[in-house]
Amino acid sequence: MKLTDIYLHLRNDINKIEKEIERNIDADHPVLQMASSHLLKAGGKRIRPVFVLLSAQFGDYDLNEVKNIAVPLEMIHMASLVHDDVIDDAELRRGKKTIKSQWDNRVAMYTGDYIFARAIEIATHCKEPAVNSVLADAMVEMVLGEVEQIKDQFDPNQNLRMYLRRIKRKTALLIEVSCQLGALAANARLEYQKALSKYGYYVGMAFQITDDILDFVGTEKELGKPAGSDLIQGNVTLPAMYAMEKDPELKKMIIELLETNKGDISIIIEKIKESGAIKYSKKMSDRYLSKANQALTDLPDGHPKAALKQIANYIGDRKF
Amino acid sequence: MKLTDIYLHLRNDINKIEKEIERNIDADHPVLQMASSHLLKAGGKRIRPVFVLLSAQFGDYDLNEVKNIAVPLEMIHMASLVHDDVIDDAELRRGKKTIKSQWDNRVAMYTGDYIFARAIEIATHCKEPAVNSVLADAMVEMVLGEVEQIKDQFDPNQNLRMYLRRIKRKTALLIEVSCQLGALAANARLEYQKALSKYGYYVGMAFQITDDILDFVGTEKELGKPAGSDLIQGNVTLPAMYAMEKDPELKKMIIELLETNKGDISIIIEKIKESGAIKYSKKMSDRYLSKANQALTDLPDGHPKAALKQIANYIGDRKF
Numbered sequence: 001m002k003l004t005d006i007y008l009h010l011r012n013d014i015n016k017i018e019k020e021i022e023r024n025i026d027a028d029h030p031v032l033q034m035a036s037s038h039l040l041k042a043g044g045k046r047i048r049p050v051f052v053l054l055s056a057q058f059g060d061y062d063l064n065e066v067k068n069i070a071v072p073l074e075m076i077h078m079a080s081l082v083h084d085d086v087i088d089d090a091e092l093r094r095g096k097k098t099i100k101s102q103w104d105n106r107v108a109m110y111t112g113d114y115i116f117a118r119a120i121e122i123a124t125h126c127k128e129p130a131v132n133s134v135l136a137d138a139m140v141e142m143v144l145g146e147v148e149q150i151k152d153q154f155d156p157n158q159n160l161r162m163y164l165r166r167i168k169r170k171t172a173l174l175i176e177v178s179c180q181l182g183a184l185a186a187n188a189r190l191e192y193q194k195a196l197s198k199y200g201y202y203v204g205m206a207f208q209i210t211d212d213i214l215d216f217v218g219t220e221k222e223l224g225k226p227a228g229s230d231l232i233q234g235n236v237t238l239p240a241m242y243a244m245e246k247d248p249e250l251k252k253m254i255i256e257l258l259e260t261n262k263g264d265i266s267i268i269i270e271k272i273k274e275s276g277a278i279k280y281s282k283k284m285s286d287r288y289l290s291k292a293n294q295a296l297t298d299l300p301d302g303h304p305k306a307a308l309k310q311i312a313n314y315i316g317d318r319k320f
Numbered sequence: 321m322k323l324t325d326i327y328l329h330l331r332n333d334i335n336k337i338e339k340e341i342e343r344n345i346d347a348d349h350p351v352l353q354m355a356s357s358h359l360l361k362a363g364g365k366r367i368r369p370v371f372v373l374l375s376a377q378f379g380d381y382d383l384n385e386v387k388n389i390a391v392p393l394e395m396i397h398m399a400s401l402v403h404d405d406v407i408d409d410a411e412l413r414r415g416k417k418t419i420k421s422q423w424d425n426r427v428a429m430y431t432g433d434y435i436f437a438r439a440i441e442i443a444t445h446c447k448e449p450a451v452n453s454v455l456a457d458a459m460v461e462m463v464l465g466e467v468e469q470i471k472d473q474f475d476p477n478q479n480l481r482m483y484l485r486r487i488k489r490k491t492a493l494l495i496e497v498s499c500q501l502g503a504l505a506a507n508a509r510l511e512y513q514k515a516l517s518k519y520g521y522y523v524g525m526a527f528q529i530t531d532d533i534l535d536f537v538g539t540e541k542e543l544g545k546p547a548g549s550d551l552i553q554g555n556v557t558l559p560a561m562y563a564m565e566k567d568p569e570l571k572k573m574i575i576e577l578l579e580t581n582k583g584d585i586s587i588i589i590e591k592i593k594e595s596g597a598i599k600y601s602k603k604m605s606d607r608y609l610s611k612a613n614q615a616l617t618d619l620p621d622g623h624p625k626a627a628l629k630q631i632a633n634y635i636g637d638r639k640f
Contacts, residue, residue, distance in 0.1 A: 106407075114460070120440060124453035132440075146430045147427075147431070150426055
């Protein structure tokens with residue numbers, strides 16, 4: 001089943017959100033348009049707006065109100081992707097120069113800044129003022145996560161706590177807030193808001209762990225980049241961390257890769273698989289998904305709840 | 321008279337704002353601390369918080385409330401300075417590598433992102449919800465200004481309208497909003513809010529024009545960088561624009577400098593002075609200051625109004 005089948009009944013509204021996003025990014029400015037066409041072509045499943053709209057269905061659903069949440073949240077996600085593209089000399093040397101990196105760094109940075117600022121501005125149109133502080137708090141945490149990731153880059157000595165905090169900030173938080181604010185903007189009952197927040201957080205954690213698994217087990221064609229890219233870029237994720245603990249030889253190889261950029265990534269990937277790291281990571285992802293589904297039990301039955309459940313299962317089964 | 325003498329009676333409150341800024345930038349994080357110590361050492365006159373506090377004096381002045389404006393506005397200014405430091409390969413080639421640019425671009429970018437996000441978050445603590453949208457609108461415009469400046473960089477064919485719009489977004493807007501929100505947060509009468517907004521806008525325009533003049537007439541010691549740096553970096557400001565129109569030979573020299581990075585900047589600066597450009601620009605700055613003082617006439621007499629008047633005059637007389 002495709003993801004888009006799950007929320008078919010919301011398809012019209014999602015299309016309207018899509019048009020709003022395009023309208024808001026396309027600032028009728030040549031510099032920004034270059035960035036925005038790149039972003040919009042990249043597509044993306046618009047999963048965050050989907051969470052917003054589904055969560056809003058647990059209150060008084062009004063697209064005109066809830067779009068002031070859905071549009072900003074996707075734009076914040078896009079802006080973070082744009083900033084992620086800004087590269088350092090160090091990364092150029094590590095061979096990270098991509099088509100995207102031909103952009104001037106300043107263009108990429110200010111494009112991201114623009115999209116962030118517009119997102120915040122749109123959210124101020126919400127009737128519910130509490131939205132602004134929830135959103136701002138989340139953005140502070142997200143940026144802290146990026147800053148932390150700079151510090152942790154190429155560091156082989158990471159622990160589970162560091163990893164979980166990083167992916168919480170990087171991925172889970174925005175999905176949690178998508179659910180929370182969708183419900184808040186629709187004046188859903190407080191216990192529904194809480195249940196949806198929890199669901200969003202757990203699903204977000206599972207989503208990122210699955211992404212981190214796929215980076216090792218996927219093919220270049222599926223990933224759109226070489227397998228093992230995370231590690232090559234110095235990003236030590238859960239499968240690598242587990243494998244290093246189980247296999248001291250592999251740990252040496254990975255440390256060498258991180259410190260010198262030398263090593264055979266396909267051998268490293270094979271050894272990571274052999275260590276049981278993929279099974280272990282999948283198990284952790286499944287535990288988060290199980291908690292996500294548990295959080296849904298506090299919600300009334302119906303289409304929206306069923307869709308959220310299906311999305312959680314889809315994330316768990318995701319190959320690509 | 322020093323600027324700090326003008327608002328001596330607010331000195332305690334300004335110190336408290338300073339401490340709040342330090343506390344909020346210093347995220348207890350090694351990566352951010354590097355950036356923040358650089359920012360805080362750079363000092364700065366904290367002129368935006370001064371405008372906030374003075375404007376708040378026209379309503380019900382409460383430092384606990386108005387700090388939620390003063391602190392963010394200065395942080396937004398700081399964050400924009402940090403982002404301004406992010407450089408492109410092109411700028412490295414033009415010899416722009418400074419001590420600051422030894423930072424990783426990503427560190428600078430995410431540090432700026434963090435400060436922006438914290439600023440927005442602090443502002444959400446204001447009792448007056450309208451603050452959020454005024455602030456967000458201003459940030460959108462500011463970023464648009466930066467984006468525009470990228471497009472205009474090294475372009476010799478600029479007109480006055482482009483220049484004025486650019487400096488409005490780059491400088492005047494944040495000062496206008498400092499005045500507006502200081503008054504708004506203190507529940508000042510609407511006509512006072514409007515008068516202060518106008519004052520802030522005009523003073524901001526004069527401030528930037530004066531800065532642009534000083535870039536040509538100041539010494540390296542006074543400026544902290546070589547004279548004519550704006551032009552060398554491809555930023556065509558009012559004195560250069562005027563001089564190019566008056567002196568076709570000079571225009572050729574400036575175009576050559578912009579296009580090839582070749583030319584004798586001291587000869588160019590001399591010719592700019594000879595063209596009457598400095599006088600012309602000073603006259604324009606004075607016109608804005610005169611409008612700023614005019615806007616003050618709608619305000620009740622007293623310490624705060626006198627201070628605002630003195631600040632306007634200080635800006636006009638500014639050598640350094």
